[in-house]
Amino acid sequence: MTYVVTDNCIRCKYMDCVEVCPVDCFYEGENMLVINPSECIDCGVCEPECPAEAILPDTESGLEQWLELNAKYSAEWPNLTTKKDAPADADAMRGEENKLEKYFSPEPGEGD
Numbered sequence: 012m013t014y015v016v017t018d019n020c021i022r023c024k025y026m027d028c029v030e031v032c033p034v035d036c037f038y039e040g041e042n043m044l045v046i047n048p049s050e051c052i053d054c055g056v057c058e059p060e061c062p063a064e065a066i067l068p069d070t071e072s073g074l075e076q077w078l079e080l081n082a083k084y085s086a087e088w089p090n091l092t093t094k095k096d097a098p099a100d101a102d103a104m105r106g107e108e109n110k111l112e113k114y115f116s117p118e119p120g121e122g123d
């Protein structure tokens with residue numbers, strides 16, 4: 012089992028999650044973060060910290076696509092362990108539907 016970052020992180024990217032992860036397993040893309048499923052120790056402390064409620068346990072149904080996306084991009088994007096400023100329009104983007112189709116970027120973020 013692991014936790015995964017899902018749709019609502021895209022263009023919200025508040026980054027509260029990285030501050031609490033004991034094993035620093037968040038990786039930064041241009042407009043979202045992902046969790047490395049093989050590094051996550053399933054502690055669950057990041058889940059309630061996410062203002063966008065974007066972090067879910069992979070035991071919930073229908074998350075196969077997100078598990079795959081987290082695994083793929085955590086291998087390509089840089090590690091992030093320190094919170095930075097969220098995008099200026101993060102609150103406005105919160106809760107919008109189908110962000111993956113509309114806004115996902117495969118480009119890496121800057122990391123730490």
Ligand code: SF4
Pocket residue numbers: 016019020021023024025026027028029043044060061062063064065066
């Ligand atoms: S706190 Fe939530 S919205 Fe913010 S970067 Fe982490 S997963 Fe994404």
Ligand code: SF4
Pocket residue numbers: 014031032033034035036037046050051052053054055056057058
């Ligand atoms: S569940 Fe724990 S180990 Fe996994 S990403 Fe969240 S804080 Fe890190």
